[in-house]
Amino acid sequence: MSDADAPKPANPAELRARAAVLDAADPLAAYTAHFVPGDDLVAYLDGNSLGRPVASVPTALDDFVRTQWAGRLIRGWDELWLTRPAELGDRIGAACLGAASGQTIVADSTSVLIFKLLRAAIATQQTVDLDRDELVILRDEFPTDRFIIERLADDHGLTVRWVDAPLDAGITPELAAQVVGPRTIAALFSGVAYRSAWWADMPAVTATVQAAGALVIWDCSHAVGSVPLEFDAWGVDYAVGCSYKYLNGGPGAPAWAYVAARHHDTLRNPIPGWLGAAAPFSMTEGYTPAPGIGSLVSGTPPILTMVALGEMLSLIEVATIAAIREKSIALACYAIELVDTLIPAATVSTPREAARRGSHLTIDHPNSAVAVERLWAQGIIPDFRHPSGVRIGLSPLSTSFAEVERGIRALADALS
Known part of the structure; x- marks a missing residue:
């Protein structure tokens, strides 16, 4: 799927409504529940810097400490580690x-x-x-x-x-x-x-x-x-x-x-x-x-x-990297539509051609540094890259289309 293939909603209201449609049709939507939620998190758009913890990690760590570390001690090296x-x-x-x-x-x-x-x-x-x-x-x-x-x-x-x-x-x-x-x-x-x-x-x-x-x-x-x-x-x-x-x-x-x-x-x-x-x-x-x-x-x-x-x-082994990539492309296409519609003064400094794009976007705007600082205080987390870039990380298994819409809408307000 390329950006040219993606439908172009006529206005911001249609973009917001479309997030629910995209989430309902997303074959990987259930995976967002496999991650530990943040207490004050509204939208996390920085998985390209630090991924969210998988929900099974606290139990896995506790089990490791109790059964492998405490249970086997030095024997763990020969047996497992x-x-x-x-x-x-x-x-x-x-x-x-x-x-x-x-x-x-x-x-x-x-x-x-x-x-x-x-x-x-x-x-x-x-x-x-x-x-x-x-x-x-x-x-x-x-x-x-x-x-x-x-x-x-x-x-x-x-x-x-x-x-x-x-x-x-x-x-x-x-x-x-x-x-x-x-x-x-x-x-x-x-x-x-x-x-x-x-x-x-x-x-x-x-x-x-x-x-x-x-x-x-x-x-x-x-x-x-x-x-x-x-x-x-x-x-x-x-x-x-x-x-x-x-x-x-x-x-x-x-x-x-x-x-x-x-x-x-x-x-x-x-x-x-x-x-x-x-x-x-x-x-x-x-x-x-x-x-x-x-x-x-x-x-x-x-x-x-x-x-x-x-x-x-x-x-990842269950979801498959091929399916993860498909959602990454869809998330990025949607995010670019949002930026084009809501932040027309910004420059998309990321390839619009899906085949040449990873899973994050960078948009450049003169107010980026101040905007990111404000958003972090609101529980909306992209990141800033010198000199004027806001990076929007789209981690496919943990990110929903609605989360992307919330984050970019808030970014538009902060930049203005």
Whole structure:
């Protein structure tokens, strides 16, 4: 479904009435009851920053504390916990990434995993070709991604090649082709851009970077759980993403990393730790990495914070990422209609073409910062992005069409 396909109501009253019709026809409508309600919440439009807790999480956490932590204590590591990062990784791979088992693992934070994969790419590429000395990234990429690339470039005497993209877009095969070449080590791009929600043509960009002999690392923090990904089919090298947005793992939930099986033999973890070793409990001298994706692990995995992530994955597995994507498109089409009708002075800085859009919208307006501050005090939660953007997150399983209508109507009042 594209924006052009969506019916255009003639006035705000029809838009409001249409929310009830859309909710009644929504095959995923019942899932909104699977999330813990907020006491003062009127409309939550920030699931692209922090997903709401699944309703089963309090019971699951209590059960974990009582039966696994207290009940099994140190025995839990051998019985359950040491394999949990790979098991959850495989579930994320199957449900969201189009990845066969053994290629995805849950560990560390997004920042740490981006550092690990970039540093591993540098080591791999320069072992083969010392003339490769450039890293590629968008100039307005998410700050962490830029900061890490700049630090690694500084530490290793490399050059950063910056890519400029329009405010309402992101990386394209054409832009990538202009900067990658025989000196490129790796390119780091977002699958879905954090500000504009531009969903890159990931297979085409991947092929463009690889044609230059370089590796591509995808930051899929705003993509995983909101758009269907096919890493294996697209030939992706490396990818990483957080689990507290559309995977609803909660504040500080661990991130995940994907490394294609073809790279496992050359994968060099720059932070070797005992649980990434082949025989972690042998305590012998020297480091021998664990086989496969397990070598990317460094320290003790954050088992407790994986509980909420597992509960959300159970919902995604039943709902399916294909159905989630269909609702995401419908929510965004409706939200754009609302913005066009109620906030004509705003600029939609997100692709209107559904195929190039993730699951959030950014609209730009001079009064955005003040408006968001006012809305938060009213229990209406979008977020603000410098310099003038309001991001409207549309988390398909937890968001209703009526909630979107309430939120954008209030935003229109606040902006005026």
